[in-house]
Amino acid sequence: xxxxxxxxxxxxxxxxxxxxxxxxxxxxxxxxxxxxxxxxxxxxxxxxxxxxxxxxxxxxxxxxxxxxxxxxxxxxxxxxxxxxxxxxxxxxxxxxxxxxxxxxxxxxxxxxxxxxxxxxxxxxxxxxxxxxxxxxxxxxxxxxxxxxxxxxxxxxxxxxxxxxxxxxxxxxxxxxxxxxxxxxxxxxxxxxxxxxxxxxxxxxxxxxxxxxxxxxxxxxxxxxxxxxxxxxxxxxxxxxxxxxxxxxxxxxxxxxxxxxxxxxxxxxxxxxx
Numbered sequence: 370x371x372x373x374x375x376x377x378x379x380x381x382x383x384x385x386x387x388x389x390x391x392x393x394x395x396x397x398x399x400x401x402x403x404x405x406x407x408x409x410x411x412x413x414x415x416x417x418x419x420x421x422x423x424x425x426x427x428x429x430x431x432x433x434x435x436x437x438x439x440x441x442x443x444x445x446x447x448x449x450x451x452x453x454x455x456x457x458x459x460x461x462x463x464x465x466x467x468x469x470x471x472x473x474x475x476x477x478x479x480x481x482x483x484x485x486x487x488x489x490x491x492x493x494x495x496x497x498x499x500x501x502x503x504x505x506x507x508x509x510x511x512x513x514x515x516x517x518x519x520x521x522x523x524x525x526x527x528x529x530x531x532x533x534x535x536x537x538x539x540x541x542x543x544x545x546x547x548x549x550x551x552x553x554x555x556x557x558x559x560x561x562x563x564x565x566x567x568x569x570x571x572x573x574x575x576x577x578x579x580x581x582x583x584x585x586x587x588x589x590x591x592x593x594x595x596x597x598x599x600x601x602x603x604x605x606x607x608x609x610x611x612x613x614x615x616x617x618x619x620x621x622x623x624x625x626x627x628x629x630x631x632x633x634x635x636x637x638x639x640x641x642x
Contacts, residue, residue, distance in 0.1 A: 424526070425491045425500045426453040426635075429484070429508030429515070432470040432534070434461035438622060439505065445627030451635060454498070456491070458484055460511065471507055471534065474576050481514035488515070492524060499526035499549070501635055505621060506563070509533025509583060510574025516544040523549040529634060530554045532621045534568055536577035537588040545599045553634055556586045557605035559616025603640050 426446070430438040436457040443455050460480050461470035470477070491500060502525050504512025509530040516528050525548045533554065545552060557564075564584035572578045582588075586602045587595040594602060605616045609630060613623030620626065630640045 420452050422454050422495075422498065423452040424454075424635075425495060425498045426451070426455045427484075427488055427491070427500065427502045428455065428457045429460065429502075429504040429511050430457065431506030431508055432461065432467045434459050434463045434466065434470055441622050441624030442503075442505070442627045442631070445624035445629075446632055446635070448624075449628045449632035451632055453501075454491075454495075456487075458487070460484070460508075467507075468571065471571060471574065472576070474574070477511055477574065478514055478518075481511060481518045484511075484515045485518035488519065488524065500524065501527050501529065503529045503531065503635075504533060505531045506583065506618065507534045507574055510535040513539065513541075513544050514574075516547045519547045521546050523547060526550055527635070527638065528552045529631075530583065531631075532557065532560055532564060532581075532583035532618055534564060534574050534581045534583060536573045536575050536579055537582045537585050538590075539575055539577075539582065539587070541587070541597065541600060545597075548599065550638055551599035551601060553601045553603065553638060554582055554587055555603045555605075555621070555634070555640075556583050557616045557620070558584065559605060560584045560618045563618040601638055603634070606640075 428439050428442065430436060436459050439457050443457065446453070446455075461467075461477075488500060488502070491498075502512050502515065504510070504515075510533055512528060512530060512533070513535055516525060519525070521543070523546070527550045528544060528548050530552065533556075541552060560583060564581040568581040568584075569578055573581050586604065587597070587600065589595045605614070605620075609620070609626055610616070612625035612629050614620030614626040614630075634640055
C-alpha cells in the first residue's frame with residue numbers, strides 16, 4: 370500500500386510540473402505577442418482615401434413604386450465601379466397602387482415636376498457631376514415626363530429607359546433636348562406578357578393601348594425601328610441569359626446584368642463591356 374501511495378504522489382507531482390510548465394510557456398507566449406497586438410491596434414493599416422463621386426444617378430422603379438425593386442441594379446452598378454450618388458426615388462401610391470400609378474397621367478405629370486425639381490437641386494449642389502436618369506418599366510414612362518418637365522437645356526447626361534412602359538410612337542423631341550448624350554432605350558421582344566399583352570389591355574404610361582417601347586422599341590410611322598438622332602436602341606440579347614436576364618420583364622432587375630451590361634451604357638452609351 371505505501372508503494373502505491375508513493376507512486377500516486379509521484380504521478381501527481383509530474384502532472385503538476387507539466388501543468389506548471391504549460392502555464393509558464395503560455396504566459397511567455399502571451400507576453401511575447403502583446404507588443405505586436407498593441408502595435409497593430411495603435412498603428413492600424415491606414416485606409417486609402419475615399420474614391421470621389423463622379424456622377425449622380427437618379428433611378429425610378431416600376432409602377433409598384435418601391436425602391437426595393439432596384440436593389441440589385443444599384444448593387445450591380447456599384448460592383449461595376451460606377452462611382453455615383455444613387456438617388457432611387459419612390460413614387461406613386463404604395464402599396465396596392467400599381468394600376469392607378471400606371472393609368473393616372475395627370476398625377477404622374479405632377480410627380481414628374483416634383484422629381485424634375487429634385488434633379489435641378491442635385492445639379493445646383495454638384496454642378497460638376499453628370500446626371501443620369503434611369504427609368505425601369507413604369508418608371509421609364511415617368512422618366513420621359515420628368516425629362517419634359519426640366520428646363521429646355523441638356524441638364525441630363527443620359528436618359529436610359531429599361532423595359533419602359535411608354536408607347537412606341539411617343540414623340541421624343543422634348544426629352545432629347547434635355548439630354549447631352551441622348552436617350553438609350555433597352556427593350557425585349559420576349560417581354561410579351563407585361564409590355565405586350567399588359568399594356569395593350571391596361572395602356573402605357575402615356576395612355577395608349579398598345580405594346581410598349583420596352584417590348585418592340587420606338588417605331589416610326591411605318592412600324593420600323595426608329596432611327597432618330599440622339600436615340601440609341603438596344604434589343605435584348607440571348608447572351609444576357611447567363612447573367613440572369615432571360616428577356617422577360619423581371620430580367621431587367623438582375624444585378625449581374627446591371628454589372629456587366631448596364632454599366633457600360635451609363636458610361637459609354639453602349640451595352641458591350
